[in-house]
Amino acid sequence: SRVPKSQSYMLERGLYYRGVPVKLITFPNEGHALINNPWHGKIKVREELKWLKKYGNQS
Numbered sequence: 001s002r003v004p005k006s007q008s009y010m011l012e013r014g015l016y017y018r019g020v021p022v023k024l025i026t027f028p029n030e031g032h033a034l035i036n037n038p039w040h041g042k043i044k045v046r047e048e049l050k051w052l053k054k055y056g057n058q059s
Contacts, residue, residue, distance in 0.1 A: 002031055021055045023047065 005026065012024040025047055027040040034040040 021051070023051060 008024060008026070012022050015022040025044065027034065027037070027043075030036050030040055034044060
């Protein structure tokens with residue numbers, strides 16, 4: 001089942017207001033599997049790697 005986009009936006013805002021590093025990326029007509037456009041998966045991985053490079057090594 002799909003999560004309503006409104007819930008994704010609410011979670012993003014809640015994390016942001018608590019100072020948690022967060023970036024929400026949405027793709028039109030896609031679910032979690034990102035199967036409708038191969039570029040969406042590539043963009044997702046690229047953005048995840050950028051996020052991890054910036055925030056992943058914090059202790």
